[in-house]
Amino acid sequence: MTALDGLPPLREVIRTHDLIAKKQLGQNFLLDLNLTAKIARCAGDLTGCDVLEVGPGPGGLTRGLLAEGARRVLAVEKDPRCLPALAEIAAHYPGRLEVINGDALEIDVAAHLTPPIKIAANLPYNVGTELLVRWLTPPEWPPFWDSLTLMFQKEVAQRIVAKTGDNHYGRLALLAQWRCDVKIVMHLPPEAFTPAPKVHSAVVHLKALPAPRYPADPKVLNRIVAAGFNQRRKMLRASLKGVAPNIEALLEEAGIAPTERAERVSLEQFCHLARIVAAQ
Known part of the structure; x- marks a missing residue:
């Protein structure tokens, strides 16, 4: 058939x-x-x-x-x-x-x-x-x-x-x-x-989408997200310490608790942090 x-x-x-x-x-x-x-x-x-x-x-x-x-x-x-x-x-x-x-x-x-x-x-x-x-x-x-x-x-x-x-x-x-x-x-x-x-x-x-949902430098965002999820059980102040020496202050500026873990951070928050890190 x-x-x-x-x-x-x-x-x-x-x-x-x-x-x-x-x-x-x-x-x-x-x-x-x-x-x-x-x-x-x-x-x-x-x-x-x-x-x-x-x-x-x-x-x-x-x-x-x-x-x-x-x-x-x-x-x-x-x-x-x-x-x-x-x-x-x-x-x-x-x-x-x-x-x-x-x-x-x-x-x-x-x-x-x-x-x-x-x-x-x-x-x-x-x-x-x-x-x-x-x-x-x-x-x-x-x-x-x-x-x-x-x-x-x-x-x-x-x-x-x-x-x-x-x-x-x-x-x-x-x-x-x-x-x-x-x-x-x-x-x-x-x-x-x-x-x-x-x-x-x-x-x-x-x-x-015509443009990314939130502004961020792709390389900086990827570096932050990769570091955060490569050690997803760790608090962000520890997993992101290689991203910037003053990461705790940058996290707080982005409205993210340094004791938070990556899986609890939204896309919008990650993009906000990426913009702050990129401006350093």
Whole structure:
């Protein structure tokens, strides 16, 4: 039985091309085309947009993005075994799918895309967080992309959307929420994937803000947040002593108790402290 887009079901594609998921590549294939279409819709209106997809595998989400009207999809796939399956999709959608066989960490994808640009991907588990951090920390803001719709392990997704005081609150939450509106838009159980991972997954949508939520120098803010959360059990007067010799006075100036711990400090407070430190 063919799928709604006229292409074969994904299980048939996997059998035809012998695409057994490789653990070393962080692969867990999502084979339900209803689910991949739903993820594509979580990215919003794709008409008139170029979409970057990393790790398309056999192309389930790729098909969803194209069916939802993406102007063009750039799919970056490291595993050469997946290329014939993706080529079949490209032939079905002439001129709308470009596939690059390579490592997304090493490719200047922006050079292959035309704005407006959205990123949507079931990211390989082993590079997902690193890619997200790179997309959130470009040399200039706003970035080349308008939004990110990304699947992660549930715990990573919780770290992205966590609020002050949550167990998952840390550097990733601050990095994401400083420059984006973030929310979890979908949850997926292990059995939705082949092979089934040992963890649940979630899709996070990040919408880039025109400017950071609060003013701060990115390098100073990152240094403070990194120091604070690298020793999150310590009081800030201890964990931040390497940031400035008079850190207790600077914390008090920012309205933060020197005895407070990083997990209890809000994004706005961290940005305020970063401005004070930068003015020293």
